[in-house]
Amino acid sequence: MSSAVRVAVVGATGAVGTTMLRLLSERKFPASEIVGFASERSAGSEVEGLSVRLLEEAAVDGFDLALFSAGSGISREWAPKFADSGAVVIDNSSCWRMDPEVPLVVAEVNPETIARHRGIIANPNCSAMQMLPVLAPIEHAVGLERIVFASYQSTSGTGARAVAELESQTHAILHGMEPPAPEVYPHRIAFNVLPQVETFTDGDDYTTEERKVIAESRKILGLPELRITATCVRVPVPNCHSEALNVETREDLSPEDCRQLLSRAPGVVVVDEPGAGRYPLASEVAGRDEVFVGRIRRDESNPRTLNMWVVGDNLRKGAATNAVQIAEFLLERGLVGASAEPAARAAS
Numbered sequence: 001m002s003s004a005v006r007v008a009v010v011g012a013t014g015a016v017g018t019t020m021l022r023l024l025s026e027r028k029f030p031a032s033e034i035v036g037f038a039s040e041r042s043a044g045s046e047v048e049g050l051s052v053r054l055l056e057e058a059a060v061d062g063f064d065l066a067l068f069s070a071g072s073g074i075s076r077e078w079a080p081k082f083a084d085s086g087a088v089v090i091d092n093s094s095c096w097r098m099d100p101e102v103p104l105v106v107a108e109v110n111p112e113t114i115a116r117h118r119g120i121i122a123n124p125n126c127s128a129m130q131m132l133p134v135l136a137p138i139e140h141a142v143g144l145e146r147i148v149f150a151s152y153q154s155t156s157g158t159g160a161r162a163v164a165e166l167e168s169q170t171h172a173i174l175h176g177m178e179p180p181a182p183e184v185y186p187h188r189i190a191f192n193v194l195p196q197v198e199t200f201t202d203g204d205d206y207t208t209e210e211r212k213v214i215a216e217s218r219k220i221l222g223l224p225e226l227r228i229t230a231t232c233v234r235v236p237v238p239n240c241h242s243e244a245l246n247v248e249t250r251e252d253l254s255p256e257d258c259r260q261l262l263s264r265a266p267g268v269v270v271v272d273e274p275g276a277g278r279y280p281l282a283s284e285v286a287g288r289d290e291v292f293v294g295r296i297r298r299d300e301s302n303p304r305t306l307n308m309w310v311v312g313d314n315l316r317k318g319a320a321t322n323a324v325q326i327a328e329f330l331l332e333r334g335l336v337g338a339s340a341e342p343a344a345r346a347a348s
């Protein structure tokens with residue numbers, strides 16, 4: 001079966017799409033063919049050695065897997081078409097994540113939910129994704145009571161245009177020129193810190209990103225009542241999200257026991273020698289598939305509470321790596337091209 005697997009990558013020219021193509025190659029994913037799709041803007045261009053095709057009706061048939069990273073609107077319209085023609089869709093957008101019929105999966109945390117797919121599997125938001133391989137072992141060991149989450153998110157989290165915007169503004173300022181006006185972000189991102197990731201809707205004081213972190217974490221951990229609050233901030237860093245977590249647990253967990261617990265957790269690397277200047281850094285985590293945790297210490301203002309610092313590559317573990325891990329899981333379990341409950345996928 002594995003030698004005949006045809007893979008579509010929709011959004012192949014984007015920040016996540018190019019990373020997925022690179023990872024499929026790096027991890028020697030046993031695909032018989034990989035086809036990259038994008039809009040007419042870049043159809044015909046070459047990315048990671050592939051000639052990019054236009055996403056159109058005639059192109060949908062014959063795939064076993066379809067990895068999507070072209071935004072919610074494209075996923076809403078096109079993911080069901082690929083699924084209906086027999087592919088299992090792994091979607092990076094927010095479109096299907098909170099659909100109760102769609103598994104929302106972090107490979108190290110809830111892989112058992114993959115087998116329940118009905119044609120579409122959702123990859124979580126990058127900020128929630130990198131926090132959960134750290135929180136899940138703590139939940140299993142001592143129980144989670146409350147999470148206070150603050151993120152410092154990179155520009156690649158917004159896509160290729162945002163990375164270019166940071167570069168062009170930074171270049172202009174460093175050369176004594178007027179920086180180009182912001183187009184992707186609401187304010188200049190170079191030499192600035194924006195307390196807004198994504199948008200405010202319907203008079204909500206939280207951003208859509210903050211709402212996603214809260215809702216998706218509850219769904220993935222299977223803790224619908226988890227007390228969690230979030231502040232998401234955009235910083236002028238090209239890649240890797242950093243996160244400050246304040247974690248109140250049901251039973252006490254010492255910093256040393258937490259380090260030991262997390263050093264055994266799949267996909268987690270503990271770097272925690274602060275006196276020697278060793279803690280997770282965006283500059284060192286870029287390009288890595290694991291999430292890194294350090295600065296683990298007691299919150300002396302509250303019992304049974306730890307502070308910690310988590311850094312992950314948003315394009316890798318925050319998106320592409322997890323998508324490819326899910327694809328590998330599907331292949332290993334013989335779940336590709338044959339959904340568990342084929343006819344019953346919900347169309348929300």
Ligand SMILES: NC(=O)c1ccc[n+]([C@@H]2O[C@H](COP(=O)([O-])OP(=O)(O)OC[C@H]3O[C@@H](n4cnc5c(N)ncnc54)[C@H](OP(=O)(O)O)[C@@H]3O)[C@@H](O)[C@H]2O)c1
Nearest residue numbers: 011013014015016038039042069070071093157159160319
């Ligand atoms: N960046 C991250 O860290 C991250 C993490 C987790 C999830 N995500 C999610 O992944 C998705 C992609 O994010 P990104 O950062 O990779 O964005 P991006 O760099 O802006 O890339 C968007 C991709 O979508 C394609 N696209 C746009 N309109 C299309 C259309 N009408 N038909 C076909 N393809 C179309 C673009 O192709 P063209 O070249 O033709 O424009 C491009 O390949 C988003 O839903 C995002 O929320 C991103």
